[in-house]
Structure formats: C-alpha cells, structure tokens
Amino acid sequence: MLSLNSVSKTYADGTEALRDIRLDIEQGEIVALVGGSGCGKTTLMRLISGLDTASSGTIAVDGDVITAPHPAVGVVFQEPRLLPWLSVADNIGFGLHHLPRAEREASSDAALERVGLAGYGARWPRELSGGQQQRVSIARALVPKPKVLLLDEPFSALDAFTRASLHEHLLTLWAAIRPTVVIVTHDVDEAIRLADRVVVMQPKPGRIFETVSVAAPRPRDPLGLPYEKAKRRVLHALDRSLQTELKVTKPAPQAGEAALWW
Template sequence: MLVAANLTRTYRNGTTALRQVSAEFPPGSITVIVGGSGCGKSTLLRLLGGLDRPDTGEVLFDGQPIHQPHPAIGIVFQEPRLMPWLTNSGNVEFGLSNLPRAARRERAAAALTRLRLDGLGARWPKELSGGQAQRVAIARALVAEPSVLLLDEPFSALDSFTRSSLHNHLLDLWRDSGLTLVLVTHDLDEALVLADRILVMKPGPGQIAARFDVSLDRPRRRSVPAFEALREKIADIITSTAEPDHLATCTAVASSPR
C-alpha cells in the first residue's frame, strides 16, 4: 500500500507547499485529490512518485520508504510529453531498455491495445489527437506494469467529449487491472465521476482539509441529487476561509438512491 506519512515540503524561497500531510491509498482504490491553485496537490503527487523528497515525513510503499522513482509506481503528467523523434510504439517502449527488443515490442503493443490504440504504434506523435496522445502517455506509464498509477491533471487540456471518453477508458482499465489510481484535478465533476475517495486540500500551507468516501453507483450521472449535493459540499470546503485543522474532521459517504 502507498502511504504518505506526515509530509512537509518547504521550497528554497521559503514557501511551505505542504505541512504534515498524511494519507493512505488502499490497493485497488481510486483516490482523487482536489483543491484550488497553490494548495499543494501536484507537490503531493510528486512526493508520492519519488520525484521530490519531503523535508520531514516519508512516503512508504509496502512499508518501505521511497526516496526516488519506484518501478511499481507509474506517473502520467498534464501534458503527454511524447518524444517527437520516436514513433508512438517507441515512446511506449522507451522505459524498457533492459528488455530484449522483441519483448519491448510485445509489451508496448499490449499496452497500446489496452488503451484501444491498435494500429497507431507505427505512427508519430504529431499524427495523434490530444486524447490519443494522452492515451499513449498512459500506455507508456503502464508498460512497466506498475501497481500504482499517479495522474497529475491528465485530462485538463482536453475538450469535454474527449475527457469523458478518457474517463471511461480509465475506469475500464482500472476494473480490468486492479490498479491503485491517484489522480489530481481541479474539476469536481471529474473527481466525482472517478473517485472512490476524495481528498480535499487547502493552501497556506497545503493540508488535507476533508476526506470523502464516494459510493455512488457507476456509471455516475451528474443529475443524481447525491452527486450534486456532494459537489456542492466539496466546493464549499474549497472556498471556505475556515482553518484546515477545523475542516479535517469533515467526512461523508454519498450513495445513490436504490
């Protein structure tokens, strides 16, 4: 299991991005982290992925501290970050240099198929739509067969139709693989469509202000009263001026009517 234990991160300019942040990410769960700009969402994700180190506290994976990127933890960024001089298959294969060429190609083809990108492996990134490019980026993260996938606002630059389609792709992937997903977003509808659990962060410095268990039936409809009520409650916390320590005890379970 992935665990954040009392993480504090202060940058050289004196800004404390996170203060004593703790959270657990159960195996096979989808946790979505939401909050306004500057609340430390992306900083927390970087610490979880071993891309940065906390000043105090530690990140644990299966009980062992993480001090650098871990092979069991994949990361997808806001931009696809595909290398234009490599084919799409070459981009997916890039992190598999330790494997024989045939094994790399087989793993890359399987990852592209999982993301419904059959036939696009030999093409170039410039030939892809935004949604296709992001799916190649997800395939690249999955090809190493991680057990945890971290996603930092991966759909924010996409139109609403493409974003909705990728939500469905991601949920299908999660059901088929049993991955643990941790996703950062500022889009509350996206959070409620995807999450088993939502962590709400507040700035000054970044802390977890509230935690919500979301048990709405999937596929989720925005028109369901429980969906709308929980979205409003989370929005109220994000915009509230109350101290995070006061809000930290707020939890809720939302379930759709039977």
C-alpha cells in the same frame, strides 16, 4: 498500500508548500486531490513520484520508502511528454528497455489496443491529437505494471468530449490492472466521476482540509442522487476551505501593522 506519513515540504526559498500530510490509500483505490491553486497538489505528486524529496515525513508503497523514482510508481504528467523521436509503440515501450524486443513490442501492442489506438504504433507522436497523445502517455505509465499510478491534471488541456472518453479509458484500464490511482484535478465533476475518495486540500501551506467518500457505484450516473450528494459535499468543503483561509489570513496583516505601529 500507499501511505503518506506526516509529509511536509518546504522549498529552499522558504515557501512552505505542504504541512503534515497524512493519508493512507488502499491498493486499487482511486483518490482525487482537489483544491485551489497553490495548495500543493502538484508538489505532493512530485514527492510521491520521487522526483522531489519531502523535507520531513515519509512516503511508502507497501512499506517501501520512496526517496527517488520507484518502479512501483507510474506517472502521467499534465502534458503527454512523449519523446518526439520515438514512434508511438516505442514511446509506450520506453520503460521496458530491459525486456527483449519481441516481448516489449507485444506488450506495447496490447496496451495500444487497450487505449483504443490499435494500428497507431508506427506513427510519430506529432501525428496524434492531444487526447490520443495523452492516452499513449497513460499506456506508457501503465505498461511496466506499477502499483501506483499518479496523474497530475492529465485531462485539463482537453475539451469536454475528449475528457469524458478518456475517463472511460482510464476506468477500463484501471479495472484491468487495479493499480492505486492518485489524480490531481481542478474539475470537481472529474473527481467524482473517477474517485472513491476526494481529498479537498487547503492552500498556504498545503494541508488536507477534508476527505469526502463517494459511495456511488460504477459506472456513475452524473444525474443520480449519490453523485449529486457527493458533488455537493465536495463543493461545500472547497468553499469552506477557502473561507477558513481568509479568516486565517485576515488577522495576520493586522498583527503586522500593530507590530509596526509600536
């Protein structure tokens, strides 16, 4: 289980990026984080991945507190971030350096096959398309068998068709290993296609506004009623999260003016 315990993050320049995030995610659950820009989604991902540390509160995977990058957490970034000087197979095996070569090659071959890129192992990353590179990046994160897979807007740079096929790939991979998945996205459809729970966040400072459970069984039919219902609830929550933000911010300048006037 991935548990976030009143996690807050304030940057050195005083910006409060996250305030009191409490969230428990079951092993094997897929959770999508959505929200307007500046609501701390990416900050939260960086905290869970251990690349940054929380100002207060704790993050734990099965009771193991995360303070630095942890073997139980795999990360897929917004860009593929493949190492251009390694072949595709070596990129996938990057996190398996401690294993003997034969074992490493076997598991990267298996991973290539699972993401539909069998036979591409000897190529250079530059020879692949953006969607293929991102598939390699997902394979690289999954090969060390993490308990938690983090994806930070992984498909936002891709076209709609590539994105749809990558959703399929991701769900197939997930079904095979059943890691906990946390995915940040701008795309409400993407969130509902993939996630068991959609967490709507609110900016300034970043907080959890509402959590929407998606009850529709997989594979999900985007034209079906449960899908439509869930989408409406998320859109409605997003709308309200921005409205309350306006309500909160409006009185503030007035108070400031009053103070100045005096």
